[in-house]
Amino acid sequence: MEFSSEANQRIARISAHLQPLNPKVFFYLFFFLKMEESSVLRRADCRAKGGAPGFKVAILGAAGGIGQPLAMLMKMNPLVSVLHLYDVVNAPGVTADLSHMDTGAVVRGFLGQPQLENALTGMDLVIIPAGVPRKPGMTRDDLFKINAGIVRTLCEGVAKCCPNAIVNLISNPVNSTVPIAAEVFKKAGTYDPKRLLGVTTLDVVRANTFVAEVLGLDPRDVNVPVVGGHSGVTILPLLSQVKPPCSFTPEETDYLTNRIQNGGTEVVEAKAGAGSATLSMAYAAVKFADACLRGLRGDAGIVECAFVASEVTELPFFATKVRLGRTGAEEIYPLGPLNEYERMGLEKAKAELAGSIQKGITFIKK
Ligand SMILES: NC(=O)C1=CN([C@@H]2O[C@H](COP(=O)(O)OP(=O)(O)OC[C@H]3O[C@@H](n4cnc5c(N)ncnc54)[C@H](O)[C@@H]3O)[C@@H](O)[C@H]2O)C=CC1
């Protein structure tokens, strides 16, 4: 008889003591130890395959400034059973590090293009923060040149390996990368507009924080809808629809609108060349991903703002409140009543958005 594994060697040691005794006792004990070993192995195998109930989530760009804290927070999310971390650099290190956390999700790392397909196969949710961030003096559109191609390649992988996954797209410029992703999925014949969501949660998170400061409230009790897109004037906070209901002076309205629209630039300048928002973005991305997973699970009443395919305006994409469900963005809410200030803001937002959306579409169609 061959004894290879550690468990088998233990059986061999015990057997050696038992064999000279009663053959019947030996047989039953040997049988019991074998059963115990196979159940231990089954449990380990089950965990290694992500057998715990929950969703399978991939992060593409997982070793980056957003990717790392995002991966850590997703590793802590009880709705996640398997977490795939993909990047073109450092994925093994981040994976080894996070895999020591005693939380339920099984973490696996994937490095470089040849491992992209394995990273994506079987995923329920794919979160994409891959790409370069801004430096002071740059607009988000300045990132298009590099990030457009990155998003195209990653979305081709999604179309091939997990066409039914929900996609949370973070890479900037979101106003163009979401249309790029849509065109890639259309080309592959896998496009379902409900499953493609541009992440604008950080705008809402900032709006809640800044409005709470002005009102002297706890930001957790404040909810500000932010519509339009994710860049400059396309970020349109609807201060007339803040919950709890409140009112602002014209000066407060100006201050808050400008601060929310320029929140990203405020961080880029403070970081002085070392990148853009990463920690608040990881927080926002996890807030949004968790909402998507709760929607997938079938929870009722999950509503978040997101940049999605939309008929709310004449533009093909627009950020508004959406209801998240088992199939993604199942309902897209209208803008609701706007005041004069917001109506003017909406026209400015639409004018800029139209060009950014078209730029993304043309990038794939050309
Ligand atoms: N939607 C939003 O609200 C926000 C979006 N962003 C955007 O998120 C993106 C990432 O920002 P950071 O994490 O700060 O940048 P980062 O440079 O720290 O990390 C980006 C990661 O992407 C990886 N990467 C590059 N090419 C890749 C590829 N082809 N496949 C997989 N991974 C690839 C890099 O190796 C790096 O680890 C930027 O485009 C940034 O503008 C940032 C903040 C907020």
Ligand SMILES: O=C([O-])CC(=O)C(=O)O
């Ligand atoms: O400003 C940037 O470049 C990053 C970003 O999108 C944000 O912080 O909102």
